[in-house]
Amino acid sequence: MKKKFLISAVLILLFTTVSSNAQFVRKVLFEEATNASCAPCAQNNPLLKAYLDAKGDSIIAIKYHASFPGVDSMYSHNPTQNAERYSAYYGMNAMPWLNADGIVNDIWPFSLTNLNNGFYGRLAIPAPLTITVTDQRVSGDSIRATINVNLPSNLPAGNYKLRVMAIEKWVLFLNTPPGNNGETVFEHVFRRAYPNTAGTTFNGTAGNQQFIFTYKVDPVWKDTSVITVAFIQNDNNKEVLNSGKGSVSTVGINNNNSGIPSAFSLSQNYPNPFNPVTNINFSLPVSGDVRLAVFDMLGQQVALLANGKFDAGNYTIDYDASQLTSGIYFYTLSSGSFTETKKMVLVK
Numbered sequence: 063m064k065k066k067f068l069i070s071a072v073l074i075l076l077f078t079t080v081s082s083n084a085q086f087v088r089k090v091l092f093e094e095a096t097n098a099s100c101a102p103c104a105q106n107n108p109l110l111k112a113y114l115d116a117k118g119d120s121i122i123a124i125k126y127h128a129s130f131p132g133v134d135s136m137y138s139h140n141p142t143q144n145a146e147r148y149s150a151y152y153g154m155n156a157m158p159w160l161n162a163d164g165i166v167n168d169i170w171p172f173s174l175t176n177l178n179n180g181f182y183g184r185l186a187i188p189a190p191l192t193i194t195v196t197d198q199r200v201s202g203d204s205i206r207a208t209i210n211v212n213l214p215s216n217l218p219a220g221n222y223k224l225r226v227m228a229i230e231k232w233v234l235f236l237n238t239p240p241g242n243n244g245e246t247v248f249e250h251v252f253r254r255a256y257p258n259t260a261g262t263t264f265n266g267t268a269g270n271q272q273f274i275f276t277y278k279v280d281p282v283w284k285d286t287s288v289i290t291v292a293f294i295q296n297d298n299n300k301e302v303l304n305s306g307k308g309s310v311s312t313v314g315i316n317n318n319n320s321g322i323p324s325a326f327s328l329s330q331n332y333p334n335p336f337n338p339v340t341n342i343n344f345s346l347p348v349s350g351d352v353r354l355a356v357f358d359m360l361g362q363q364v365a366l367l368a369n370g371k372f373d374a375g376n377y378t379i380d381y382d383a384s385q386l387t388s389g390i391y392f393y394t395l396s397s398g399s400f401t402e403t404k405k406m407v408l409v410k
Contacts, residue, residue, distance in 0.1 A: 085188030088163075090181050091293055091305040094125045095148035095159040098241025098248070099132025103158045109172040110160070111249065113181075121181060122291055122305045123250040124229060128157055135240035136233065136251055139282060144252060146259040152300070164300040189304040190217060195292050197308030199285075200276065207290035207308060209273040216268045221297040223261030226275050228253040229307075231287045234337050234409075247337050247409065253283055264294055286339050286380040322374045323347050326400040331381075331393070335407040338384035342367070344395050345376045353396045354379065359389065367393070383408050 094110065096103045114123050126148040127136040137144050148154040152161065160169040162180035169180045191213040198206045207226065230251040239246050255261075256275045264271075273292075279285050293305035323345035331340045346352065354368040364386060367379050383391075388410045394403040 086190070086192050086304065088185060088187065088189035088303075089119065089193075089305050089307075090121050090184045091163050091302045092121050092123045092180075093147075093152075093161055093164070094123070094250075095128050095152075095154040095157060096125055097128045097131060097157045097243075098134040098136065098239065098245055099243050100128075100157040100241075101243050104243040104245050106158055106172040107245065110158075110177070113172070113174070113177045114250075117181065120185070122293075122307050124227060124252050124291060125248070125250045126154075126252045128154070131157060132243075133241050136248065139280075140252075140254055143255050143259050147252070147255075151259070163302040164295055165302075190215065191294060191304055193292055193294065193304050193306030195290050195306045195308040197290050203285075204276055204278050205288060205290065205308075206274065206276045207292070209275070209290075209292045209306070211264070211271045211273070211294065213266070213268050213271070217266030217303075220266065222264040222266050222303075223295050223297055224264045224273060224292060225259070225261040225295055226256045226273070226290060226292045228256070228277060228279075228283075229289055229291050230283050231289060232337055232339065233284070233287075234333060234335075253280065253288070261295070284339070286341070286382075321376075323376060326395075326397060326402070328393075328395040328402040328404060330404055331406045335409040336383070337408060337410050338386075339380060339382045340406060342379045342381055342393060343377065344379075346372055346374050346397060348398075349373045350397050353394075355394055356381070356383075357392045357394065359391075364391065372397075 092114070096107065114121055126144045127134045128148055129137055129141065129145065148159070160172070161167045162169065163184045166180045166183060169176050191211055194210045196208045200206045209226065230253055231249060233248045233251050235246045254277070256277055262273065279288055290308040291305065294303040295301065296303065325345070325347055327345040329343040331342045333340060342354070344354065349372065352368050352370065352372040355363050356365040356367065358364050367381055386408055388408050391406050391408060392403050393406060394401065
């Protein structure tokens with residue numbers, strides 16, 4: 063029985079490496095093509111999610127959304143660049159389709175053995191360079207990504223490109239699913255490449271090189287979930303030499319500067335249910351000590367979001383609960399004689 067939507071049966075497995083005098087531990091890049099109307103994707107993506115969660119920062123993931131086998135609003139949001147990567151560049155011809163570092167192709171099915179082969183096969187090969195990415199919110203609606211590449215030794219001849227992409231760490235559809243396979247939560251969603259999917263030429267000469275990209279966060283994207291992923295790829299054989307990613311603050315506290323409220327208040331978090339980031343708003347009519355904590359069903363504190371002196375005003379906290387398991391949680395705001403508790407639901 064076929065378990066993938068196939069256009070052709072051609073599968074290519076390439077294992078090539080770049081040699082260099084310097085050796086660094088690589089961050090393996092997993093690139094997947096998926097679709098919100100693909101039944102095998104819905105069946106296998108939970109296996110991939112569990113694997114990515116277990117490996118943490120050792121793997122950097124990008125998921126391109128495809129035009130087939132059915133509708134997918136994440137593909138429709140940027141059809142040209144999605145197709146340029148999964149189809150024109152890689153020739154991905156099945157959903158789901160997964161590779162590691164551009165050259166370990168069509169890892170399938172998403173069994174532990176197959177995922178391990180792709181990951182550890184690449185991890186065992188030292189990287190010739192390191193990439194660090196620093197994301198900074200600027201101008202209210204933009205991200206400035208500063209990318210530093212450390213290359214101790216010249217690379218051999220090749221056609222090297224720096225590719226920079228905006229990735230949404232999670233996209234949650236509470237009301238209307240984006241397709242018909244039942245999936246409502248999507249992670250590591252490719253949004254846009256800068257300046258384009260062709261990338262920026264990287265000369266491969268030893269030294270430290272810095273690249274800065276500033277891009278606007280599209281209104282469709284969730285600002286607190288957007289990060290930048292960067293990687294160096296040799297277009298001659300599609301091998302990814304190494305990759306890096308920016309980060310989203312675990313907790314961000316912003317004073318909304320909208321005047322002094324008349325009373326204490328704690329708002330319902332939004333979105334709710336959520337995965338894994340949500341916003342919590344609260345208002346303080348007077349300055350004072352503030353404590354905002356999250357508790358599980360047993361009453362045990364699992365996170366402390368605020369604990370200190372705050373001026374009077376309206377505040378928003380961006381809370382990332384990625385370290386928690388799915389379930390019902392409670393958050394309590396205490397300031398002076400005021401205490402209020404509300405319930406939130408984490409769905410992973």
